[in-house]
Each structure stands twice: as C-alpha cells, then as structure tokens.
Amino acid sequence: MELHAAGLNAWGQLRFEKLEANEEPDDISTFTCVLSDDKIIHVRPFFSYTVVDTKTSGLLSAGLVPKERLALRTAMTKTTYSHFAEASNGIVVVHDGDQSVTQHPSLPSLLSNNPPSHTFPNFPNITQLVSFDTGFAALSSTGAVYTWGDERYAACLGREPTSESPASTPSLVSDLTNLPTGPITKLSAGGYLVAALTAGNDLYCWGHPGRTPASILSEVPMTESASPVVIDEFDIADVAVGEAHLVALTTTGEVFVLGDNSNGQLGLGPQVTAAAGWTRVSIGVDKELSGKGLSETKVVVGVAAGPRNSFLIVQNQT
Amino acid sequence: MTDSHSKLETACLSAAKEIHGECSSATSGGASSTPNSQPGNESLQGCGEPLVRLLGRQASQLLTLSSEPSAEGNGKDEKTALILKRLEDIITASYARFYAYLFGELPVCWRLMYTNASILKFAVLYLSYSGETGLRKGAEEMESGLDEMVKTLDLALILAGGAGERRGRRWIDEAFALLEGVLQARKLSPDGEHVIGDRPHKRRKGMSNDEEREAKLWEDLPSFSPHEPFTPPIKHPVQRAQAISLEAFQAYMTRKTNPVNPGPSPLVLSGVPTSWPARTTHPWSKPAYLLSRTFSGRRLVPVEVGRSYVDEGWGQKIMPFGDFLRSHIDPAPGGTKTAYLAQHPLLTQLPAFRADILIPDYCYSAPPGHPTDPAQDQPELDSPRLNVWFGPPGTITPLHTDPYHNLLVQVVGRKYVRLYAPWETGRMRARGREGGVEMGNTSEVDVGVVEGWDKGGGGEEEGEFREVPFLECILEPGDTLYIPIGWWHYVRGLSVSFSVSFWWN
Numbered sequence: 001m002e003l004h005a006a007g008l009n010a011w012g013q014l015r016f017e018k019l020e021a022n023e024e025p026d027d028i029s030t031f032t033c034v035l036s037d038d039k040i041i042h043v044r045p046f047f048s049y050t051v052v053d054t055k056t057s058g059l060l061s062a063g064l065v066p067k068e069r070l071a072l073r074t075a076m077t078k079t080t081y082s083h084f085a086e087a088s089n090g091i092v093v094v095h096d097g098d099q100s101v102t103q104h105p106s107l108p109s110l111l112s113n114n115p116p117s118h119t120f121p122n123f124p125n126i127t128q129l130v131s132f133d134t135g136f137a138a139l140s141s142t143g144a145v146y147t148w149g150d151e152r153y154a155a156c157l158g159r160e161p162t163s164e165s166p167a168s169t170p171s172l173v174s175d176l177t178n179l180p181t182g183p184i185t186k187l188s189a190g191g192y193l194v195a196a197l198t199a200g201n202d203l204y205c206w207g208h209p210g211r212t213p214a215s216i217l218s219e220v221p222m223t224e225s226a227s228p229v230v231i232d233e234f235d236i237a238d239v240a241v242g243e244a245h246l247v248a249l250t251t252t253g254e255v256f257v258l259g260d261n262s263n264g265q266l267g268l269g270p271q272v273t274a275a276a277g278w279t280r281v282s283i284g285v286d287k288e289l290s291g292k293g294l295s296e297t298k299v300v301v302g303v304a305a306g307p308r309n310s311f312l313i314v315q316n317q318t
Numbered sequence: 319m320t321d322s323h324s325k326l327e328t329a330c331l332s333a334a335k336e337i338h339g340e341c342s343s344a345t346s347g348g349a350s351s352t353p354n355s356q357p358g359n360e361s362l363q364g365c366g367e368p369l370v371r372l373l374g375r376q377a378s379q380l381l382t383l384s385s386e387p388s389a390e391g392n393g394k395d396e397k398t399a400l401i402l403k404r405l406e407d408i409i410t411a412s413y414a415r416f417y418a419y420l421f422g423e424l425p426v427c428w429r430l431m432y433t434n435a436s437i438l439k440f441a442v443l444y445l446s447y448s449g450e451t452g453l454r455k456g457a458e459e460m461e462s463g464l465d466e467m468v469k470t471l472d473l474a475l476i477l478a479g480g481a482g483e484r485r486g487r488r489w490i491d492e493a494f495a496l497l498e499g500v501l502q503a504r505k506l507s508p509d510g511e512h513v514i515g516d517r518p519h520k521r522r523k524g525m526s527n528d529e530e531r532e533a534k535l536w537e538d539l540p541s542f543s544p545h546e547p548f549t550p551p552i553k554h555p556v557q558r559a560q561a562i563s564l565e566a567f568q569a570y571m572t573r574k575t576n577p578v579n580p581g582p583s584p585l586v587l588s589g590v591p592t593s594w595p596a597r598t599t600h601p602w603s604k605p606a607y608l609l610s611r612t613f614s615g616r617r618l619v620p621v622e623v624g625r626s627y628v629d630e631g632w633g634q635k636i637m638p639f640g641d642f643l644r645s646h647i648d649p650a651p652g653g654t655k656t657a658y659l660a661q662h663p664l665l666t667q668l669p670a671f672r673a674d675i676l677i678p679d680y681c682y683s684a685p686p687g688h689p690t691d692p693a694q695d696q697p698e699l700d701s702p703r704l705n706v707w708f709g710p711p712g713t714i715t716p717l718h719t720d721p722y723h724n725l726l727v728q729v730v731g732r733k734y735v736r737l738y739a740p741w742e743t744g745r746m747r748a749r750g751r752e753g754g755v756e757m758g759n760t761s762e763v764d765v766g767v768v769e770g771w772d773k774g775g776g777g778e779e780e781g782e783f784r785e786v787p788f789l790e791c792i793l794e795p796g797d798t799l800y801i802p803i804g805w806w807h808y809v810r811g812l813s814v815s816f817s818v819s820f821w822w823n
Contacts, residue, residue, distance in 0.1 A: 010404055024379060024400055047370035066367040088418035090425070112398055119405070121452075133418045150420070151754030167754065192412075211417055263407070308407075 001317065002298070003035040003043065003052060004283050007242075007265030007309025011048040013063025014309065031265035031312055040313050045306030071111050083129035085136055089150065091135050094124050100137060101138065101170065118147075120170050130189040133210065133243075137194050138170060139244045140212045143183020145226075146170040156192050158206040175226040176204060185245070187256035190307055191243040193220060201235035201251055204228055212244040216274040217259055220246070230255050231278045231303060240305035247303045248278070250277050255281050255300050255312060263308045322499030323448060329493060330441035331384060333485055334377045337434050340484075341374025360483060362434070363410070364427035373408055373435055376401050380442055384449075390664050405442065408435040429481035435615035436474035440493060443467045448500070458748045465616060465638075466789055467497065472618035475637060475667050491669055495555055498613060504509065533599045539606040542648065542730060542814040547711050549792075550771060551814060556791040556799070561589040567774075571723075571802070581689030582802045584737050586791050590798040593623035596674035596729050597796065602816050603730045605643055611670040615640020622658045626714040628749075628760065641742045647710050648813055658811075660711035665704050665818070676727055678798065681822045685723045690740045690805045692818050694823060695803075703821040713811040717746065717761035720822035724801040736765055737789045740804030745786050765808040774819050793817070 005014045005028060012025045016035045020024060027035075039055035049063030059093030076084065080097035090106045100114035101123045110116075125141035135149015135156055145156040151167035154160065158173040165171035176184055181200025188195045192210030197203055203286060206226045221227035234250035245266060256278040257266040264270065267281050283298060302313035320437030362370050379401050383394060412432040416424060441544070447463045471490045473643070474480055499623035517565040527607045562570070566612070571582045600611075609615045619639050635657075665672040681702040688694040708716075738746060749757035750809030766772035768780050792812065793799055801807055801821070 008407065010407060011368055024375065024397075024404070026400055027403075064368050064371065068366070088414055089423075090419070133414065150418075151751075152420075156751060211414065262410075 001038060001040045002033045002242060003037075003040055004031040004312040004314055005050075006267035008030045008306065011064040013045070013048060013050045013306070016060060016062045018050075021114040027203045027264045027309075029267070029270040031267040031281065032188055032191045032309075033314075034062075037244070043302070043304040043311050043313060045309060045311060047307050050306065050311070068107055068111065072107065073252035075111060083126055083138075085129045085131035087131045087135060087149065088133035093129065093131075095123060095129055095138075099124055099125070101129070118168075123170070128187050130187050130194070132194055132207070133191055135167075136170075137139070137187050137189055139184060139187045139196075143176075143185065143199070145173040145176045145184050145187065147173055147194070153192060153208045153210070155206065155208040155222055155224050156194060157224065158194060160181040160224045164249065173226055179204075186239065188239050188241040188305070190241040190253075190305065193217070193241050193244075193246070193247065194220040194226075195229075195239045195241050197236060197239055201237060202228055203231070203236040203239055203248060205246075211245070212260060214273075216276045217244070219277060221256055238311065240303045240308065242305040245305065245308075245310070247305050247312075247313075249300055249303045253299050253301075255283075255303065257281050260308075265305070265309050267310060283314060322503065323728075325333075326444060326493060326496040327448065329489065329496065330444055331381070332589040333437050333489060334380045334384075334441055334811045337438055337482065338381065340434075341377065344370045345374070348482070360430070362427055363424050364424070364432055365431045369408055369411060369431060372404060373431065373438070376404050376408075377438055380422070380438065380445070382508065384445055387552045387809055398442060401442050402439060405435045405439040412423055426481060429478040430486075432478035433481045433486055433490075435642060436470050436478070437489060437493075440470045442495070443470065444493075449718055455477065458459055458559070460531050464501075468494075468613060469618060472667070476618065476620055487666075494613070494804075528726065529599050533601075534600075536601050536604050536607050536766075539604050539729070541601070541603040542605065544813050545711065546732065546813045548771065550769070550790075552790055552792060554787070554789050556586050556737065556789045558588065558791075560587045561587050561798075564683060565678045568683045571683060579739065579741060581686060582800075583739075584757035584789055584791075584795070584805060585800045587798045587800065588733045588794075588796060590678055590680075590725075591727050591729065591796060593661070594675050594729070596671075598730075599717045600674045602674065603795075605648065608643065609640060612639040612668065613652050615643065616666060616745050619659050619664065620662055621646070621766050623655050625656050625712070626716050626764070628716050628764075647708075648708075656710065656712055658707070658713040660696065660707050660709065660715065661705045661819075662712070663704060664706040664708075675727075675729075675818055677704075678727070678820065680725060680800070685803070685823060688721070688740070689802075690743065690804060696721045699821070699823055705819045707809075707813050707815070707817040707819065709815060710717075711811055711813050713815070714766060714806075715809040717765055717806050719743075719746075719759050719804055719806045720801075720821065721759075721803065722823050723803045725820040726799040726801060726809075727818045727820070728795055728797045728799075729816045729818060731811070732795070732811040733793045733815050734810040734812055734819060735791055735793065735801075736808040736810075737801065738786060738806040739790070740802075740806075742786050743804075744807050745783065747783065761806065766810065 005075055007027060009025045011025045012019045015025060018308040035052060037054035037056050040052060042053040044051045049061055049065045051061045081094045083095040084091040086092045086107060086254045087117050089140050091103060092110050093101050095101050100119055100121045104110040104116050104119040126138050127141050128139040130137050134153045138146045148168055148170045149156060151161055154167055157167060157243050158175060158209040159171060161167040176196060179198050181198045181202045183199055184196045185199050186197040191209035193202060195205045204226045205220045207220060207222060209222055212295050228298060229247060237251045240247045242265055248256045258275055258278050259267055261272045261274050266275055270274060297317045299315045299317055300312045301315045344361055345367055383397055391634055409432055415428040443466055471493060475490055480490050540605050575581060591597055601607050615638055617639050618636050619642060620634055620636050623635050645654055747762040749760050749762055763783050764774055768783060769773035
C-alpha cells in the first residue's frame with residue numbers, strides 16, 4: 001500500500017525520510033507518494049507531524065512532534081485515557097476510558113494533573129472524540145453524536161443551544177438520529193467544520209465559515225442544523241476535514257476536494273488558490289511504468305486530513 | 319551612512335537576529351532560568367514548539383540569505399518566496415487563535431507571534447525590495463511591494479496591537495517613519511524611481527513662522543463638504559457652557575444631586591480644542607492633510623461597513639485610508655454603503671495624528687463612579703483611552719452605554735447626540751446575550767426609526783419608549799460633549815464628521 005500526500009510540509013510532516021541539515025522543506029502541491037508499506041493501517045495527521053501505523057514498520061512519524069505531545073503520549077499510556085482532543089482555544093478534553101469526559105483549560109494544565117474545569121458523566125462508549133477550532137464532537141458506538149463548545153460559533157454544534165442543552169455542555173445532535181441510511185459511523189472535524197458519515201454512505205456537514213471566505217465553502221451547509229451534502233450521485237466511503245478544506249472518498253474510489261488550497265492541501269497544483277466546488281482529483285500515475293503496461297491499478301481506500309494537508313491511502317491492485 | 323535606507327536595513331537585520339535569539343531561548347528547555355531570557359509576558363513559548371521553531375528558522379534563513387551575494391540563478395528568489403510563505407503560515411495560524419479564543423482571553427503570546435512574524439515578513443519584503451533583486455523590478459511591482467509592506471505592518475498594529483516591548487509597536491512606528499524617508503528620497507532623486515538615498519531631514523526652527531507657513535500650506539486646499547442631508551430638530555437641549563476650569567469641572571461632576579436623579583448630567587462645552595493643531599495648522603478638515611499623514615493614503619484603517627452595528631449585513635473591513643476617503647467619505651453621487659471609521663485608536667496606530675490633539679485637562683479630574691450600578695465601574699485606567707470616529711453623513715452609533723466617563727470632542731463637521739439617564743436603564747430595552755456575545759449595554763431601540771428619521775419596522779413598545787425623557791444636542795466643530803458614566807447615548811453623523819472620544823475614570 002502507499003500513502004499519498006499533499007499540502008503543508010513546513011516541519012517535514014510529509015517526509016518520512018530524514019531532512020538534510022538546514023533544509024527548508026517546501027509544501028507538496030499535488031498528491032505524491034510519501035510512504036509505502038505492505039499495509040497502512042492508520043494515518044493521524046497533526047499540525048506539525050504525522051503518525052502512520054504500518055504493518056511492517058509499526059508506528060512511523062514524520063515532522064516535528066512537540067515535547068508536550070510526547071508527554072501526552074506518555075501520560076495516556078500510564079492512565080486509562082482512551083481519547084484526547086484539543087481545540088484552537090487551548091481547551092482539551094479526554095475520555096477517562098470508563099464513563100466520563102473531562103475538560104481542561106489547556107494541555108499543560110492536563111499534564112500537570114490539575115483538576116478538570118468540567119466533568120461530563122455518562123459517556124460510556126465513545127468511539128471518536130474530535131475537535132474543531134472552538135469545540136468538540138463525540139461519537140458513540142450506537143451512532144449518537146454529541147457536540148459542545150463556544151456559543152459564538154453555535155453553527156459548529158449542528159444543533160441550536162437551548163437553556164436545557166447549552167452550547168457548553170455535550171448534547172445530542174438530534175438531526176443525526178433516525179437517518180434514512182443508518183447511524184453515523186465516522187466523524188471528522190477541523191477549523192469551523194464538522195462532517196459525519198452514515199453506515200449507508202451519506203455525508204452530513206455543518207459549520208461556520210470562520211475566517212474562510214464563505215464563497216469557497218459554499219457547498220457546505222453553514223447553519224445550526226446538520227444537513228446532508230451531495231457530491232453528484234456518489235455514495236461517500238470516507239471523509240476528512242482540515243482547517244478550511246475537505247476531502248471525500250466515494251464508494252467508487254473517486255476523490256473529491258473542496259476549500260482552501262493555500263498550502264496545496266487539495267493536491268490541485270500550485271496555481272489553484274481554492275476550490276469553491278467539489279473538484280475531482282486524481283493521484284499521480286508513474287508514466288514510465290504505465291507506458292510499459294506494467295502499471296498496477298491504484299485504488300484509494302481511505303482519506304485523512306491535517307489542518308493544512310491531505311492524505312490518501314492507496315491500495316495497489318494487480 | 320546614516321540615511322533612512324541604511325537605518326531601516328539595519329533595523330530589519332537586527333530584528334531578525336533578535337527574533338532568532340528569542341525563538342532559540344523559548345525552545346531550549348529551562349530557558350526561563352537563563353539570564354538572557356525574556357520576561358514571561360514577552361515569551362513566545364506558549365505558542366508551542368512547532369511555531370516557535372518555524373519562526374526562528376525563517377529568521378535564520380533571512381540572515382543567511384542577506385549575507386549571500388545575489389546572483390541570477392542561485393535560487394535566492396525561490397528561497398525568499400518560501401520564507402514569505404512560511405511567515406504567512408505563521409501569521410494565519412496565529413490569527414486563527416484570535417478567533418478561537420474569547421476576546422480578552424487570548425494569551426498574549428499569540429499577539430507576539432503575529433507581530434514578530436509580521437516584522438520579519440516586512441524585513442524580508444524590504445530587503446528584497448531595496449536590494450538588487452528589487453532594483454530589477456518595474457515601477458508597478460515596486461508600488462505593489464510597497465503596499466504589501468505597509469499592509470504587513472498595519473495589520474500587526476490593527477489586529478495584534480503591535481505586541482512586544484522589545485520591538486512591537488515602537489519598531490513598527492520607526493519602520494514606517496524610515497520607509498517614508500526612503501520614499502521621499504527616491505522621489506527627489508534626479509533620475510527617478512530606482513535610486514535609494516536620502517536627504518537630510520529639514521529641521522523646523524522658528525516655530526510661529528513655520529506654523530504660519532504650515533497653515534498656509536493647507537489653506538487653499540479643499541475642505542470636506544459641509545453638506546448635511548438631514549438635520550434633526552432639537553427639543554430638549556443639553557446644557558451648554560464656555561470651557562470651564564478643571565476645578566469648576568471637578569465641582570460640576572461631584573456636586574450633590576438629588577437621590578432620584580443621581581450623578582452629574584451631560585454638558586456641552588465650547589472652546590475646548592481651540593488650540594489643537596487639528597483645528598488650525600494641521601487641519602483634519604482637509605483631505606489633503608489627512609492623506610499627507612497616512613503615507614499618501616496607503617496606511618490601513620479598520621472600517622465598519624453598514625448603517626449600524628446592530629443591522630444585518632454589517633461588517634468590518636480593513637482598507638487603505640485613501641480608499642476610505644475616496645469611496646466612502648467623499649464619494650461620487652450614486653452612493654455607496656455607509657462606512658464608518660469608528661471606535662478606533664487611530665492616534666496610537668498613526669502617531670503623527672496624536673500630535674495634532676491635546677488631552678483635555680478634564681480627563682485628569684477624579685470623576686464619581688456609576689450613579690446607579692457600581693458593578694459597572696472598571697479598574698482605573700492608566701491614561702485616558704482615545705478613539706476616533708470619522709465618517710460620512712448618516713453614520714449611526716446605536717443607543718448604548720459605556721463603563722467610563724466620556725468627552726466627545728467634535729473636530730470636523732456636525733454630529734447629533736441623544737442621551738438618556740442611567741436611572742432610565744430599566745426602560746432602555748437592553749439587549750441580552752446574543753449568539754454568545756454580551757450585548758446588554760446596547761438597546762434594542764433604533765432612535766432614528768422611533769423618530770421617523772429612518773425607515774424600519776416599529777414595535778408596539780415604541781410608544782412607551784417615546785415617553786422616556788431625554789436630552790439632545792448637535793455638536794458643532796469645536797464643541798465637546800461630556801457624557802457621564804452610565805448615560806445611554808445615540809450618535810448620528812449629520813455631515814462628514816470627525817470626532818475624538820476620551821474615556822477616563
């Protein structure tokens with residue numbers, strides 16, 4: 001399998017080989033193979049680094065892993081924390097691995113074992129905990145989605161804050177219950193956007209334009225209710241949300257991108273600054289090999305996104 | 319050489335050296351104990367290792383690049399472009415935090431990061447503009463390079479407050495002054511655009527002669543139009559007085575009032591700003607003067623676009639001062655959207671204007687606290703807080719109340735002000751929390767609509783609001799309105815109008 005990537009590479013987070021001394025790595029503007037392995041199990045992109053779980057080489061990381069993050073990793077192995085997320089306003093949340101989610105004003109505060117600022121009980125089966133710039137979304141094993149965060153950006157919650165379920169308390173996104181194609185199975189969030197995928201491959205999105213010119217995210221519903229997003233007639237197999245861009249994979253293996261391309265995160269080349277509509281993107285094919293009829297068919301099987309870059313997990317099929 | 323160019327070049331390079339050093343000490347663990355480290359509030363450390371290292375790397379790249387001779391094909395342009403891209407990445411990543419945090423909770427390190435990345439970006443732009451690479455460029459490219467430099471520093475002032483004691487606002491002010499010097503020299507050079515040198519600054523001696531000459535300089539140039547599309551009638555005028563002494567003013571504020579209507583009342587004073595250069599030798603009433611102090615209108619200002627900040631479609635925009643003058647203050651007939659340079663500390667952003675005004679003595683009085691709600695009282699300000707209010711006819715500041723005493727000095731044009739007493743707060747129909755933002759100091763009532771001056775849907779409660787007693791006045795150029803703490807006020811520009819407000823407590 002291969003990992004293809006495009007976008008921000010300021011810390012070499014798209015380079016799995018060593019950087020040369022004093023090298024300033026440039027961004028990658030079209031999807032390019034950055035890693036090969038028998039099996040790429042999982043990709044987790046962060047602002048300055050990327051962690052990839054592979055079958056043969058185990059956990060690999062590229063870029064700069066900040067000291068705080070290393071400390072967090074140690075802390076998480078020592079405790080029962082199962083999920084962690086950090087918002088851009090510094091607030092962090094962790095699931096204690098049992099029943100509750102605790103919220104802390106900052107990562108240093110969590111690492112110094114200060115008591116949490118909030119404890120939210122009754123969160124038994126979290127399968128995902130994600131953050132956007134001003135809040136969080138959690139997915140339960142039964143497909144229920146809970147959101148909470150800053151009331152100023154209520155549209156990021158996918159629900160209307162009320163006195164019973166204020167913005168600051170995790171509350172169910174009722175628009176995502178009893179959906180025609182089954183429960184939510186995946187969440188992705190970034191910037192001021194959240195995306196959710198159903199078992200039956202429908203895509204739902206909600207959010208706030210944030211700092212991004214609304215025009216380049218006009219395909220995404222910017223309201224307080226989670227709404228379906230349609231890319232032609234395609235069923236959606238996977239989705240990833242960055243700071244101001246989205247990557248969607250269809251069940252037929254097509255990749256569509258949308259949003260900001262300032263760092264080349266859409267893989268559309270250096271001339272494109274943004275894509276205001278869903279734009280199909282293809283991965284580079286080795287021309288020399290295909291000329292000799294030796295090319296394998298490459299199929300994208302998963303997508304991931306960091307705040308300003310994108311990843312495609314590619315399977316070679318002979 | 320001691321000319322503007324070499325001074326600015328030196329400033330750019332030493333800024334890069336300093337930033338590089340500060341980033342190294344912020345990332346080398348335990349830096350806080352080393353003697354060279356910055357005090358806590360000057361540290362970038364809170365922005366996290368990746369951004370601090372990235373900024374430090376760009377500073378060192380710039381230093382390396384500037385020490386290399388420039389030659390075709392050695393990739394210098396590409397390297398410069400990558401540094402600029404990375405600095406922009408740092409700036410946008412910092413700016414994202416300005417949105418994410420609640421106003422007032424943003425850790426200062428983010429404003430520092432923004433300002434330092436901007437200073438470094440300016441340094442890269444200036445060094446390539448003034449260096450050999452820059453000299454190969456045409457006039458148009460030079461002009462857009464200049465706009466980019468001005469924008470970079472102005473955004474750091476407007477958005478990040480020019481944070482940082484070691485450089486920050488002081489460095490930026492200095493850079494602007496030097497940049498103007500460089501430009502002046504370039505214009506004066508005999509063979510046009512591409513020579514960088516300087517002439518010695520003309521020193522002004524003999525004050526009164528010079529003042530006279532300066533006043534003459536602007537005399538024949540046009541002033542803003544006094545056109546006033548609408549003038550509201552005055553039925554309940556605010557008391558007026560000639561400028562009074564500080565002692566008399568102090569006595570006025572603290573005199574005993576009846577317990578039902580506690581605290582001082584509004585007062586219009588005439589003759590306060592008579593000696594201000596803004597009203598005499600440095601006329602704020604002349605577009606040409608204002609342009610001469612804003613780098614030919616290049617400097618950026620934040621402007622509110624839309625009728626009133628509570629209206630749909632209202633927004634804030636940052637634009638060159640010259641564009642604001644041309645498209646909004648003095649527009650061709652046909653009319654654009656109302657735009658208002660409102661509640662902006664312009665005199666801090668553009669210190670050249672600060673010298674045109676004087677802080678009224680009254681701001682050094684000891685005013686009483688809030689008459690009805692002591693919870694509104696704020697910690698004492700170190701110095702009066704200055705804001706400017708500059709707009710075309712028809713700008714509106716909706717009915718609201720401020721937690722400070724206020725002197726509103728009218729410098730150019732006329733403004734209408736309506737005032738309601740603090741003890742009427744119960745009848746002001748204060749807004750509540752709206753979308754996570756506290757709006758309790760602003761009324762739902764649109765005075766212009768209630769009075770029939772503006773179109774708009776009228777509610778049932780309007781009749782009741784009409785019953786509430788009020789005071790009102792039209793401020794003429796040279797008038798000063800004292801608005802005591804807690805008084806609700808609605809302000810409406812009648813002609814092109816330029817005012818300065820002083821908050822103090």
